[in-house]
Amino acid sequence: MKIKIVLCGCHNMKLKPELIDMNTLPAELDGDLDVKYAIMHPQLCGPGGNEIIRDLLKIADRDTFLVVGGCDAATQAVYFGDVIAQSGVPRHHILHVDIRGMDNEAAQNAILKAVGDVAVREGALSFPSDGFSG
Numbered sequence: 001m002k003i004k005i006v007l008c009g010c011h012n013m014k015l016k017p018e019l020i021d022m023n024t025l026p027a028e029l030d031g032d033l034d035v036k037y038a039i040m041h042p043q044l045c046g047p048g049g050n051e052i053i054r055d056l057l058k059i060a061d062r063d064t065f066l067v068v069g070g071c072d073a074a075t076q077a078v079y080f081g082d083v084i085a086q087s088g089v090p091r092h093h094i095l096h097v098d099i100r101g102m103d104n105e106a107a108q109n110a111i112l113k114a115v116g117d118v119a120v121r122e123g124a125l126s127f128p129s130d131g132f133s134g
Helices: 025-030 047-058 074-088 104-123
Strands: 001-006 035-041 064-071 095-100
Touching: 001 025, 001 047, 001 104, 025 035, 025 104, 035 047, 047 064, 047 074, 064 074, 064 104, 074 095, 095 104
Parallel strands: 001 035, 001 064, 064 095
Antiparallel strands: none
16 A cells, blocks of 8 residues: 655645644654655645645555545545546545644544544555554
8 A cells, every 4th residue: 555645735825734843843743654655735725735635546446545634524535536537537536634723643633543543444554554463
């Protein structure tokens, strides 16, 4: 399983995750064992951001999961719906995580919870999900 995280800085938008330091959050997420990489784009809903999502989905294989951290899932579905539909990537391989109003720690926890949930669902974890081996 390959987890790729793309964070949206919501540049100059009302939905901006103001309490998050987008300079450090990608590095904090990048250190997680289940994460292949984490990057930040200032405005994923803009033309350049849509191109990044399109490019990432073009190279996605059946083991790739894309986590998009930014505004709520319904809004992301509107902003990226056409790009996702045209990609052919199964919708359950794209995880939308709302990180508005959070600080780095809360955003990291929300994103890694989504990663853990998909890992459990896909049977990609080699240890019990409750953290105990007994």
